[in-house]
Amino acid sequence: MKRVVTGNYAAAFAAMRARVNVVAAFPITPQTFIVEHISEFVNDGIMDCEFIRVESEHSAMSATVSASATGARAFTATASQGLALMHEILFTASGMRLPIVMPVVNRTLAAPIGIWAEMNDVMPERDAGWILAFVEDNQEVHDMVLQAYRIAEDNRVLLPMMVNLDAFILSHTVEPVDLMEPEDADRFLPSYKPEHAYLDPERPMGVGIFTPPEYIQEERYQTHAAMEGSKQVIKEVNDEFAKMFGRDYGGLVEEYRMDDAEVALLTLGTVTSTAREVVDNLRAEGKKVGLVKVRFLRPYPTDEIRSVASRVKAIGIYDRAISYGVGGPAYIEARSALYGHTDIPISNYLAGIGGRDVMLSDIEFMFNDLLKNAESGKVRKELVWINTRGVEQ
Amino acid sequence: MFEVRFHGRGGQGAVMAAQALASAAFSEGNYAVAFPYFGAERRGAPVLAFTRVDSKKIYRKTQVYEPDFVVVLDDSLLEMVDVTEGLKDGGVVVVNTRKKPEELALGENIKVATVDATGVALEVLGQPITNSSILGAFAKATGAVSMDAIEKGIMDIFGNKIGMKIAEKNCRAAKAAYDRTISADGRPREKEFEKKPKWLPDVKELPIGGAGVKMETNAGMIGPGSFLENKTGGWRTFMPIVENDKCVACQLCWYFCPEGCITMVPYDNNRFKKGIAIDLDYCKGCGICAHECPTHAIEMKR
Ligand code: SF4
Numbered sequence: 079m080k081r082v083v084t085g086n087y088a089a090a091f092a093a094m095r096a097r098v099n100v101v102a103a104f105p106i107t108p109q110t111f112i113v114e115h116i117s118e119f120v121n122d123g124i125m126d127c128e129f130i131r132v133e134s135e136h137s138a139m140s141a142t143v144s145a146s147a148t149g150a151r152a153f154t155a156t157a158s159q160g161l162a163l164m165h166e167i168l169f170t171a172s173g174m175r176l177p178i179v180m181p182v183v184n185r186t187l188a189a190p191i192g193i194w195a196e197m198n199d200v201m202p203e204r205d206a207g208w209i210l211a212f213v214e215d216n217q218e219v220h221d222m223v224l225q226a227y228r229i230a231e232d233n234r235v236l237l238p239m240m241v242n243l244d245a246f247i248l249s250h251t252v253e254p255v256d257l258m259e260p261e262d263a264d265r266f267l268p269s270y271k272p273e274h275a276y277l278d279p280e281r282p283m284g285v286g287i288f289t290p291p292e293y294i295q296e297e298r299y300q301t302h303a304a305m306e307g308s309k310q311v312i313k314e315v316n317d318e319f320a321k322m323f324g325r326d327y328g329g330l331v332e333e334y335r336m337d338d339a340e341v342a343l344l345t346l347g348t349v350t351s352t353a354r355e356v357v358d359n360l361r362a363e364g365k366k367v368g369l370v371k372v373r374f375l376r377p378y379p380t381d382e383i384r385s386v387a388s389r390v391k392a393i394g395i396y397d398r399a400i401s402y403g404v405g406g407p408a409y410i411e412a413r414s415a416l417y418g419h420t421d422i423p424i425s426n427y428l429a430g431i432g433g434r435d436v437m438l439s440d441i442e443f444m445f446n447d448l449l450k451n452a453e454s455g456k457v458r459k460e461l462v463w464i465n466t467r468g469v470e471q
Numbered sequence: 472m473f474e475v476r477f478h479g480r481g482g483q484g485a486v487m488a489a490q491a492l493a494s495a496a497f498s499e500g501n502y503a504v505a506f507p508y509f510g511a512e513r514r515g516a517p518v519l520a521f522t523r524v525d526s527k528k529i530y531r532k533t534q535v536y537e538p539d540f541v542v543v544l545d546d547s548l549l550e551m552v553d554v555t556e557g558l559k560d561g562g563v564v565v566v567n568t569r570k571k572p573e574e575l576a577l578g579e580n581i582k583v584a585t586v587d588a589t590g591v592a593l594e595v596l597g598q599p600i601t602n603s604s605i606l607g608a609f610a611k612a613t614g615a616v617s618m619d620a621i622e623k624g625i626m627d628i629f630g631n632k633i634g635m636k637i638a639e640k641n642c643r644a645a646k647a648a649y650d651r652t653i654s655a656d657g658r659p660r661e662k663e664f665e666k667k668p669k670w671l672p673d674v675k676e677l678p679i680g681g682a683g684v685k686m687e688t689n690a691g692m693i694g695p696g697s698f699l700e701n702k703t704g705g706w707r708t709f710m711p712i713v714e715n716d717k718c719v720a721c722q723l724c725w726y727f728c729p730e731g732c733i734t735m736v737p738y739d740n741n742r743f744k745k746g747i748a749i750d751l752d753y754c755k756g757c758g759i760c761a762h763e764c765p766t767h768a769i770e771m772k773r
Pocket residue numbers: 711727728729730731732733749753754755756757758759760761
């Protein structure tokens with residue numbers, strides 16, 4: 079059934095269709111409606127789950143971890159300061175290999191305090207051991223929450239996963255979304271059958287226990303290998319979803335008009351969507367530009383990005399966050415993947431920080447800058463602050 | 472593609488109207504998105520919402536700068552906000568007002584449509600909530616969506632939020648407004664709208680860490696105390712009328728007033744008897760004080 083709904087509704091609806099057993103969450107703008115919708119579903123009797131109201135995000139993640147460790151399918155959602163408050167327990171979730179799914183509505187992490195789109199909340203969590211997906215529209219929010227459980231619960235993975243959506247631009251915007259029927263969702267996503275961690279009085283087990291140095295290094299390796307292995311699972315789940323429902327997101331990355339492209343812009347989140355229009359416009363002018371939507375930062379699509387670099391003359395990376403003193407986190411990731419594999423110019427474009435509107439003309443600027451880099455073979459400017467007063471772009 | 476900007480006040484349901492319009496256009500086979508202006512909302516403050524409609528999937532995620540149509544839910548905004556800003560030539564402004572379109576001077580090369588949506592809403596819904604009626608007026612004035620579609624949009628968005636029965640009533644209000652909407656060619660403005668300047672410091676001027684002291688800028692004062700310049704009294708539609716004879720000085724209104732504009736004052740020259748005084752420069756007319764007062768000493772009047 080197709081309906082016009084917000085990104086927050088799409089996330090809540092998908093959680094209902096995933097038949098999650100436990101939801102523990104604390105409200106924070108702009109995520110609040112995800113939790114509110116779920117509490118309405120539960121109240122209306124159309125969603126059967128244990129809804130736990132907690133007193134903070136730290137408790138929300140703690141309760142979600144505990145629920146998941148008993149073998150329940152667990153869900154929570156947060157944003158910004160809430161995610162930062164969860165930080166400690168995020169590592170518990172991944173270390174205990176619990177397939178929790180959590181939409182994160184990307185919002186400015188203070189200071190300065192703001193409620194708008196910025197990815198500086200999720201970027202510090204790149205080392206937390208969570209799979210990090212980024213989406214560009216409300217349909218993808220809905221689809222990725224469902225895919226996330228398939229990916230996270232796969233025995234080759236067993237890692238928690240965040241689905242990142244831009245504050246307001248998706249969370250509070252309605253657009254048509256094909257909301258899945260329960261039978262279809264059940265066919266795609268069977269119930270969770272935990273094999274490693276669950277509560278069974280007949281077979282007591284210890285999870286998250288005190289561990290001396292003899293074991294931790296091996297555990298770390300296991301988790302690293304699982305993250306590496308999730309690449310294959312992400313692709314398989316994507317393909318199966320595409321076969322069943324006709325929506326193919328391309329797996330780790332999606333290339334848009336990259337055939338014969340001379341330059342490529344790597345994007346995260348909703349800017350991808352606007353950039354599609356810009357690519358079409360520039361292509362109509364005969365400019366050979368292409369777009370690569372980076373759908374995952376963890377695991378990082380290293381092979382895919384190396385392949386892109388081998389086909390173009392210049393590459394640019396868009397970021398909605400800054401790692402002070404270096405550049406955008408997505409840029410740092412791409413550059414590290416490309417080290418030793420390319421000598422084409424690589425540049426970083428910062429725009430939309432704090433929720434500033436990223437206009438078509440801003441993205442046009444990025445592409446034209448890339449074309450210049452491609453022509454000269456040199457980086458005109460490594461870190462380009464788009465539309466920042468008093469800073470030359 | 473067409474783009475619509477809604478002007479309302481926090482609490483008037485501009486966002487719901489924008490969403491219902493998107494749902495309406497979607498029911499006719501279009502792609503449609505609707506979103507609020509990404510700002511912090513306060514009841515009574517001027518707010519914006521947008522709808523964007525196209526026959527094919529819409530990719531751009533930017534805000535709307537050059538709308539084809541503008542909808543004004545509250546005619547008191549006409550003096551505060553430049554509602555025609557960015558409006559395309561040949562565009563249409565739909566205003567909730569008792570005035571005729573000829574009486575409004577909003578600019579040339581546009582069409583102006585008016586309807587007494589508040590009157591319609593009071594008649595049909597028994598409440599001055601105009602976000603459904605105005606959609607009927609929109610359908611009539613622009614022809615961009617059919618009245619049938621508007622009803623579907625209202626049933627979808629209002630129905631899912633506040634129940635099908637109330638949604639049906641809102642459809643009736645929209646239909647009544649559709650029938651009563653009249654349009655005319657826009658008249659030139661009597662004077663250009665005075666655009667409020669905005670303080671946009673560059674990286675050298677911006678105080679470090681946002682630690683700003685009170686200072687004068689091109690857009691007025693900023694920093695501690697500068698909110699005194701923001702006279703929220705301009706948002707008021709209803710005014711609190713106080714009868715201090717009934718006041719028992721319990722201070723409940725003082726606690727609850729979100730603007731902090733109530734003070735306890737000596738009353739009747741009696742130092743043991745106190746009453747309240749309301750600073751109307753800042754009272755935004757939310758009615759919370761009247762709602763809280765246990766002795767009904769405060770009444771909200773239009
Ligand atoms: S109506 Fe009452 S509560 Fe509301 S702002 Fe005015 S004085 Fe305060």
